[in-house]
Amino acid sequence: MTVVSQDTELAIDARGLSKEFRSVLAVDDISLEVPRGRVFGLIGPDGAGKSTLIRMLCTVLEPTSGDAFVFGNSVVSNPHEVKPRIGYMSQAFSLYGDLTVAENLDFFAELRGVPKSEMAARSARLLEFSGLTEFASRQAQFLSGGMKQKLALAATLISEPDLLFLDEPTTGVDPVSRREFWRIISDLHRHGITVFVATPYMDEADRCDEIAFMTQGRIILRDTPAGMRRRVPGRVIEVAVDRYREAMTLVRTLPFIRSVEVSGELLRMLVDQDACEEDCEVALRSTLEGAGFSVGSIHPAATDLEMAFATLIPAAGELLDTSDEEILAVAE
Amino acid sequence: MRRILAIARKEFIHIMRDKRMLGVILIMPLLQLFLYAYALSFDIKHLPTAALDLDHTEQSRQYISALQQSNYFTVNRVLNNYGQVDGIFKSNQDQVVVVVGSGFGRDTTAGRAGAVQVLVDGSDANSAQLGQTYSGALSRVYGAKIAIAQYEAKGASVSNVGALTGNTRVWYNPEGKSAAYFIPGLIVVLVTMVTVLQTANTLVKEKEMGTYEQLIVSPISRIELMVGKIAPWALIGAAEILIISLIGIVVFGIPFRGSVLLLAVASLLYVICTLALGLIISARATSVEAANQLGSLVSFLPTFMLSGYIFPLSSLPWVLQFLSYLYPARYFMVVTRTVFLKGGGLSVLWPQLAALAVFAVLMTTFAAFLYRERA
Numbered sequence: 001m002t003v004v005s006q007d008t009e010l011a012i013d014a015r016g017l018s019k020e021f022r023s024v025l026a027v028d029d030i031s032l033e034v035p036r037g038r039v040f041g042l043i044g045p046d047g048a049g050k051s052t053l054i055r056m057l058c059t060v061l062e063p064t065s066g067d068a069f070v071f072g073n074s075v076v077s078n079p080h081e082v083k084p085r086i087g088y089m090s091q092a093f094s095l096y097g098d099l100t101v102a103e104n105l106d107f108f109a110e111l112r113g114v115p116k117s118e119m120a121a122r123s124a125r126l127l128e129f130s131g132l133t134e135f136a137s138r139q140a141q142f143l144s145g146g147m148k149q150k151l152a153l154a155a156t157l158i159s160e161p162d163l164l165f166l167d168e169p170t171t172g173v174d175p176v177s178r179r180e181f182w183r184i185i186s187d188l189h190r191h192g193i194t195v196f197v198a199t200p201y202m203d204e205a206d207r208c209d210e211i212a213f214m215t216q217g218r219i220i221l222r223d224t225p226a227g228m229r230r231r232v233p234g235r236v237i238e239v240a241v242d243r244y245r246e247a248m249t250l251v252r253t254l255p256f257i258r259s260v261e262v263s264g265e266l267l268r269m270l271v272d273q274d275a276c277e278e279d280c281e282v283a284l285r286s287t288l289e290g291a292g293f294s295v296g297s298i299h300p301a302a303t304d305l306e307m308a309f310a311t312l313i314p315a316a317g318e319l320l321d322t323s324d325e326e327i328l329a330v331a332e
Numbered sequence: 333m334r335r336i337l338a339i340a341r342k343e344f345i346h347i348m349r350d351k352r353m354l355g356v357i358l359i360m361p362l363l364q365l366f367l368y369a370y371a372l373s374f375d376i377k378h379l380p381t382a383a384l385d386l387d388h389t390e391q392s393r394q395y396i397s398a399l400q401q402s403n404y405f406t407v408n409r410v411l412n413n414y415g416q417v418d419g420i421f422k423s424n425q426d427q428v429v430v431v432v433g434s435g436f437g438r439d440t441t442a443g444r445a446g447a448v449q450v451l452v453d454g455s456d457a458n459s460a461q462l463g464q465t466y467s468g469a470l471s472r473v474y475g476a477k478i479a480i481a482q483y484e485a486k487g488a489s490v491s492n493v494g495a496l497t498g499n500t501r502v503w504y505n506p507e508g509k510s511a512a513y514f515i516p517g518l519i520v521v522l523v524t525m526v527t528v529l530q531t532a533n534t535l536v537k538e539k540e541m542g543t544y545e546q547l548i549v550s551p552i553s554r555i556e557l558m559v560g561k562i563a564p565w566a567l568i569g570a571a572e573i574l575i576i577s578l579i580g581i582v583v584f585g586i587p588f589r590g591s592v593l594l595l596a597v598a599s600l601l602y603v604i605c606t607l608a609l610g611l612i613i614s615a616r617a618t619s620v621e622a623a624n625q626l627g628s629l630v631s632f633l634p635t636f637m638l639s640g641y642i643f644p645l646s647s648l649p650w651v652l653q654f655l656s657y658l659y660p661a662r663y664f665m666v667v668t669r670t671v672f673l674k675g676g677g678l679s680v681l682w683p684q685l686a687a688l689a690v691f692a693v694l695m696t697t698f699a700a701f702l703y704r705e706r707a
Contacts, residue, residue: 110338
């Protein structure tokens with residue numbers, strides 16, 4: 001079979017992709033290039049349009065306008081060339097609950113034309129790899145949440161796709177399984193597979209080579225995780241202080257504090273060094289102690305992505321799926 | 333081909349593991365078969381009967397005991413005069429009064445037709461008709477020409493009952509056995525219900541489970557998917573037709589006079605129509621419940637009303653008659669009845685087969701057109 005597409009360096013090349021649902025613009029004119037071999041993370045609040053974007057890229061949804069090329073093939077006019085090269089794992093469990101683990105794998109292997117001679121070996125390898133070997137004859141509906149996700153991934157991988165679309169693959173999965181899942185993704189990445197993953201978790205975004213932040217149907221920021229953090233103006237410090245909730249109210253009024261949040265028993269804040277006349281730490285300690293708080297250690301901390309987005313994207317903080325209690329942006 | 337087989341095998345696993353569905357496929361049709369053919373039988377046996385012997389001869393008594401022995405009639409009493417008839421009907425004691433006229437013995441001995449009058453309580457139209465049919469059949473068996481009179485119990489007086497010479501002959505089904513008429517029709521109804529409902533479910537279920545998107549991202553064409561989904565059900569539909577036919581023949585003793593091949597071809601064409609109808613519903617229904625409701629509505633009512641199963645099509649209002657032409661059950665109903673009861677071959681049934689073939693092609697094409705390759 002001769003394929004007309006010349007293999008491009010780009011795994012995904014979206015041009016002005018839009019999707020409208022009953023006059024609601026779920027995806028608004030997105031152009032995006034993802035080079036081969038990347039693990040590309042898509043983050044953003046619920047309803048940002050992440051799933052819609054992914055479903056258009058993997059030929060499930062037809063774009064209202066624009067087009068996207070996957071390995072050079074248009075998802076609009078040439079979806080049949082796209083399908084054999086991609087795998088798609090949707091947000092909801094998408095296998096047959098009444099089929100066993102092995103039957104599910106076999107079904108997708110047959111459906112996606114895995115050579116007969118390779119089927120047994122591949123399925124054994126994937127079962128091994130996902131730790132499901134001993135559950136091979138169990139019906140999928142009786143697996144735990146984490147095992148279901150691993151099975152879904154295994155079924156997606158059976159055809160050895162070059163590009164993997166994962167839509168919030170670890171939502172509702174326990175932390176151990178999540179780590180396990182990402183170990184598998186890293187393995188795939190080493191084998192040169194391009195991964196496009198939507199996730200609500202910042203720690204997962206941190207594992208990507210590159211991330212894009214999506215909100216209201218648009219991608220408004222795109223960078224490496226480190227690049228995202230570097231964009232944050234100022235530096236992060238953590239302060240141990242008693243009555244930290246009251247202390248936070250006070251800290252928030254200081255001109256050199258850009259944002260402050262509670263992190264465990266500590267206050268974590270973003271300080272603007274330029275706004276301090278002397279050392280910010282000293283100024284902070286004297287202000288707090290002057291107000292009668294007892295201040296413990298003050299030490300620098302790493303900028304996390306959550307704080308980065310809270311700062312970089314006005315109003316994004318309240319939309320983000322935050323594990324911390326509060327993120328407060330202080331207007332300058 | 334490999335993808336089609338993969339889909340078909342998967343569908344079989346779904347069917348085999350779903351006990352409720354197995355029940356619906358296997359038990360429900362059999363239950364309905366026995367319910368319709370047995371319990372709700374329109375055959376009447378042991379019809380409560382009174383005899384009025386005006387002849388009082390050896391021959392008239394023989395005739396009345398022949399009635400009794402026929403199983404169709406139970407002669408509860410022998411009356412002495414006409415005046416008692418009205419009372420019998422009004423008090424619902426008996427539904428049929430057989431009047432053996434005076435001179436019956438003389439006439440039959442002389443080789444002439446003896447006059448027998450059958451009075452039927454017309455308030456139960458079904459029994460009335462069957463009573464007539466039976467006594468007619470019986471009289472022929474007895475070799476006597478009879479006069480049949482109909483008696484309307486409500487308000488009609490005996491004096492108004494006109495004696496009428498009737499010579500009713502029911503062909504193909506001389507005993508008027510309703511099983512013979514119903515079972516070939518029941519095949520159509522049961523197969524329609526099973527196939528339409530199950531395929532109506534199939535795509536919607538995949539959409540609800542989220543597996544539909546997995547099918548979309550797989551390199552499978554819509555035709556492959558449809559054929560894979562239809563194939564197991566076509567087999568099940570065929571098996572269903574076979575089982576019902578065998579039960580009809582073995583248990584209910586209905587005749588099978590035509591060609592098995594002809595019935596098989598017609599069955600296949602018809603099952604393709606109903607499966608396509610199911611897929612059309614499935615392609616557009618938004619939920620499993622909606623598909624089920626639409627499926628029952630589209631399969632159950634028209635197959636009952638518009639196929640000639642219960643009501644003769646010629647007695648329907650013209651709008652419904654017109655609609656019946658648009659519904660393939662009409663054609664298949666003619667085929668099953670003709671093949672079972674008349675033994676008619678291709679020379680008579682080709683218009684029906686042609687119609688079924690046209691519907692099969694049109695409906696499958698329409699289903700394929702409606703089924704979208706995107707979510």
